[in-house]
Amino acid sequence: MKLTCKRYLSLITCLALLSLLVPLGFAVNSNEAAEAVNQAAADLGSAFAAVAEAEQAGANISALMAKLDVAGVFLTQAQSALRTGDYENAVSFAHACSDAIEGMVADAAHLKLTTEKAQADSFLLATIGSSVGLVLLCVFGFMGWKLLKKWYLSRLMDMKPEIRDVAE
Amino acid sequence: MNCADVKLAYMLSCIVLSLIILSPTLAHVVSFPEGEKFSELWILGPNRMAEGYPFNVSAGVPHRIYLGVGNHLGKLAYYKVYVKLRNQSEPLPNSTAGVPSPLEPIHEFHVFLADNATWEREISFSFEQVSFNGNVCRIGGLMFDGHYAAVDKVAVWDAERNGFFIQLFFELWLYNADISDFEFHNRHVNLWFNMSTVP
Numbered sequence: 001m002k003l004t005c006k007r008y009l010s011l012i013t014c015l016a017l018l019s020l021l022v023p024l025g026f027a028v029n030s031n032e033a034a035e036a037v038n039q040a041a042a043d044l045g046s047a048f049a050a051v052a053e054a055e056q057a058g059a060n061i062s063a064l065m066a067k068l069d070v071a072g073v074f075l076t077q078a079q080s081a082l083r084t085g086d087y088e089n090a091v092s093f094a095h096a097c098s099d100a101i102e103g104m105v106a107d108a109a110h111l112k113l114t115t116e117k118a119q120a121d122s123f124l125l126a127t128i129g130s131s132v133g134l135v136l137l138c139v140f141g142f143m144g145w146k147l148l149k150k151w152y153l154s155r156l157m158d159m160k161p162e163i164r165d166v167a168e
Numbered sequence: 169m170n171c172a173d174v175k176l177a178y179m180l181s182c183i184v185l186s187l188i189i190l191s192p193t194l195a196h197v198v199s200f201p202e203g204e205k206f207s208e209l210w211i212l213g214p215n216r217m218a219e220g221y222p223f224n225v226s227a228g229v230p231h232r233i234y235l236g237v238g239n240h241l242g243k244l245a246y247y248k249v250y251v252k253l254r255n256q257s258e259p260l261p262n263s264t265a266g267v268p269s270p271l272e273p274i275h276e277f278h279v280f281l282a283d284n285a286t287w288e289r290e291i292s293f294s295f296e297q298v299s300f301n302g303n304v305c306r307i308g309g310l311m312f313d314g315h316y317a318a319v320d321k322v323a324v325w326d327a328e329r330n331g332f333f334i335q336l337f338f339e340l341w342l343y344n345a346d347i348s349d350f351e352f353h354n355r356h357v358n359l360w361f362n363m364s365t366v367p
Contacts, residue, residue, distance in 0.1 A: 042348070048246045048280065049345035055244045055282075065244075065280060072278035079276055080315045119196075126192035133189035141182045145175075152174055 033087035037078045040094035044071050047101040050108035059115040064108060071100040208238030209340040209355045225361045227298035236288040239281035246343035248350050251275040254335050255323045261339055261356045268339050268352040274310060274317035305332035305363050323363060331362035
């Protein structure tokens, strides 16, 4: 009987100690929360820089902008939670921010490359077209000038007064 | 019309035609001068006009304003708006030196704006845990845009203006991709409040 009681007592003590330790194992401290929020802020900054470069190249970044806006809201919530000491929510929002912009740097870089290539092709086409156009203009312009000059001189000749009789 | 005039007219026509033919190439190469680059930061009253700003406030009474940011920098911009609270003795940002206020922000907004775009947000706020003790008013907290911030500000009675004055101000910061950090964009707007006991 005594042994059974002792066993139950030790079991209850172990369970009580475990119940104290489990929350400690999963609780987020302020350093972890601050680190998560700072990382999310850094990720968002990098994503913005990549999107800004794509925009400078002339890409359509409206879809990427929408993701940035969503990530910005999450980061605002994360910062707010961090300030109020709600570390678990701070980490949660920080992760949501990072998830919202996952892969955005690569997408923006790809978009920038695609746009730059398209612009280079467009410039090449425009240059070739303009060169051909200028050559044609020179050729037809020269020929046109010759024809115009001929027509002008023939008209001028037609306007010469005729000498009929010399008065004595 | 003599031959020289005809020749001149013909050459001018050819020059105009050549410019038209060259225009697609010139469009890629020539960049037109851009206008002035700047950002905007503003506060509007509860009716979205530059009037009717809250001034006499008391504990627990909500007030509404509109905070706005405009981008005219000619490119995509990433702004951060810091919300700060000060009493009469604490420093504002120094616009001359371009230095922000050293006070800690109580809230912030992250805003991404394309060129010529604007962002405007309705904000509701109220002062909480306000107590008066002689010529000192202590403000424990500020409920701002649905978030509670413990501010613990003390406003001393201003005998000249007859009131306990506290100021809410907003600083505009701009992300600089070169340094991967925000810089104070030398713009701030503020609102003075007179804390009264009577709602």
